[in-house]
Amino acid sequence: MGAPFKKFEAHGSGGPRIHEIPMRMVLPNLVTVLAICAGLSGIRFGFEGRFEPAVVMVLLAAFLDGIDGRLARMLKATSKFGAQMDSLADIVNFGVAPALVLYAFLLDQAGSPGWIAALLFTIACGLRLARFNVLDEETDRPQWQTEYFVGVPAPAGAVLVMLPLYLYFLRLGVEPTRPAAFVAGGFTVLVAFLLVSRLPVYSGKSLKVPGDKVLPIILGVVLYILLLMTYPWYTLTASVAGYLLFLPFSVRAYSRRAKREGEKVPPSDIG
Numbered sequence: 001m002g003a004p005f006k007k008f009e010a011h012g013s014g015g016p017r018i019h020e021i022p023m024r025m026v027l028p029n030l031v032t033v034l035a036i037c038a039g040l041s042g043i044r045f046g047f048e049g050r051f052e053p054a055v056v057m058v059l060l061a062a063f064l065d066g067i068d069g070r071l072a073r074m075l076k077a078t079s080k081f082g083a084q085m086d087s088l089a090d091i092v093n094f095g096v097a098p099a100l101v102l103y104a105f106l107l108d109q110a111g112s113p114g115w116i117a118a119l120l121f122t123i124a125c126g127l128r129l130a131r132f133n134v135l136d137e138e139t140d141r142p143q144w145q146t147e148y149f150v151g152v153p154a155p156a157g158a159v160l161v162m163l164p165l166y167l168y169f170l171r172l173g174v175e176p177t178r179p180a181a182f183v184a185g186g187f188t189v190l191v192a193f194l195l196v197s198r199l200p201v202y203s204g205k206s207l208k209v210p211g212d213k214v215l216p217i218i219l220g221v222v223l224y225i226l227l228l229m230t231y232p233w234y235t236l237t238a239s240v241a242g243y244l245l246f247l248p249f250s251v252r253a254y255s256r257r258a259k260r261e262g263e264k265v266p267p268s269d270i271g
Helices: 023-047 051-075 079-103 112-137 144-149 153-161 164-167 178-196 211-230 232-260
Strands: 146-148 200-202
Touching: 023 051, 023 146, 051 079, 051 112, 051 146, 051 153, 051 164, 051 200, 079 112, 079 153, 112 144, 112 153, 144 146, 146 164, 153 178, 153 232, 164 178, 200 232, 211 232
Parallel strands: none
Antiparallel strands: 146 200
16 A cells, blocks of 8 residues: 655755655555544544534544555555555544544543543554554464454444444433443443454455345445435444444354364464
């Protein structure tokens, strides 16, 4: 992702001068920078009390951060510079921005415990991303294990942790009160532990769609996007509930796959 920055020449005392970088090498980095801008804008809106646009900006940041790597691979524009840039953007968009928006909305009502919960989530997100980068470089893992994330992925954690905001936008009686702040703080800590856990979470990277199922799946994806655009908070709340219900099935599928592959995987080493 991003420009490889291999073409340069000496330029006096000002260091190397970079030149002749194709536009296709710049586009993924541009998307990454836009993602950072969206995440930081979400923080600004949050501290201004404009929570709906704040959540939209954080979700937009997560979306842009999720496509920059794929865009780089599609354009054959991957590089070490882009990978480092993406990692720095991840911690901002998936860790810092959701935590600060949630803190500005609700967790501050709990005082220091609320701030501790926000810190734990951000740190857990950083640890999760670091572990992902390390595991991504390992080549001795069985191929089937690469189909599972170790712990809940950071983008999913960012979407999960903002559940109190979705419920508030639905006008279901969830108000930014002190008791609600302690409940939200507990939920935030739970999501933080899911991020750094050894929970095997199916990624779907190698999932193949039968030819006769392509059109129904496309229709289903379009339906989900339309629901997200029309009923965003209902759809996001249902998505969070569905994802949490999916996690036990993912663990069960991993255990069955491990037995089928003839590997003994202790519960503490799952993932």
